[in-house]
Amino acid sequence: MAHRISDIEFRTQIQGITRNFNEMSNDELKTLVECDDAIIDTQFTDCSAARAMERTRKSLIENNRLIAQENIEKETRFFDLRNTLLKMYQEAKDLKHSIEEMQDRNPRLKSATADLDSIQAVLEAAARDAEDVSEKIATEFLDARISADDFLATFVDKRRESQLRRVNAEKVVDLLRERRRTPAVQPMPLYPGQGMMPPLGPPMTYQPPSMPQMGYGVPPYLPYPAYPPAGPMSMPTPGT
Numbered sequence: 001m002a003h004r005i006s007d008i009e010f011r012t013q014i015q016g017i018t019r020n021f022n023e024m025s026n027d028e029l030k031t032l033v034e035c036d037d038a039i040i041d042t043q044f045t046d047c048s049a050a051r052a053m054e055r056t057r058k059s060l061i062e063n064n065r066l067i068a069q070e071n072i073e074k075e076t077r078f079f080d081l082r083n084t085l086l087k088m089y090q091e092a093k094d095l096k097h098s099i100e101e102m103q104d105r106n107p108r109l110k111s112a113t114a115d116l117d118s119i120q121a122v123l124e125a126a127a128r129d130a131e132d133v134s135e136k137i138a139t140e141f142l143d144a145r146i147s148a149d150d151f152l153a154t155f156v157d158k159r160r161e162s163q164l165r166r167v168n169a170e171k172v173v174d175l176l177r178e179r180r181r182t183p184a185v186q187p188m189p190l191y192p193g194q195g196m197m198p199p200l201g202p203p204m205t206y207q208p209p210s211m212p213q214m215g216y217g218v219p220p221y222l223p224y225p226a227y228p229p230a231g232p233m234s235m236p237t238p239g240t
């Protein structure tokens with residue numbers, strides 16, 4: 001930015017130059033008017049205020065010369081940054097378009113729950129806000145309303161913030177959708193050969209295994225035979 005003297009400072013210096021004329025009498029002023037122009041110029045240039053203005057003028061010229069030289073040296077870097085900016089801006093637009101197309105082609109995003117939609121909407125809105133800010137910065141830079149240093153200090157951070165928020169929005173959607181798709185772990189069956197739990201019902205009571213019936217009318221739970229293998233024993237009768 002070129003250096004210049006402020007209006008207030010300029011008025012102050014002009015008042016310092018004209019102060020000598022304000023203090024002159026009418027006769028002195030008439031004499032001064034009748035003098036040559038060179039003498040009148042001397043009245044302006046020999047005062048301290050005029051010398052101060054001359055020093056200020058030379059200082060401003062030198063400062064502006066240095067600024068112009070610095071701008072010329074930065075011209076190549078400026079155009080490189082401008083081309084890089086245009087390339088990044090186009091890549092960002094293409095990436096945004098691709099993401100929107102993927103979202104339109106993915107029907108599972110439309111069947112997400114209300115909570116999932118809310119989370120995604122908030123993150124995408126934040127990403128759009130950061131993207132709008134970065135586009136505004138890029139426009140101001142292309143219109144030469146901000147310097148290259150200000151652009152580098154703000155644009156890259158805002159663009160990175162926008163992309164990170166979009167990536168986070170996609171990650172949240174993928175994680176929640178994956179959690180819904182994961183089947184619940186089935187408990188191990190309590191009985192071999194059964195693929196599921198036994199049906200619910202009254203408590204089961206233990207029944208001992210049945211023993212083979214060893215004789216007529218004998219309960220089946222005796223651990224020994226009630227009769228010899230040959231059959232029931234014959235009781236002796238009188239006369240035998």
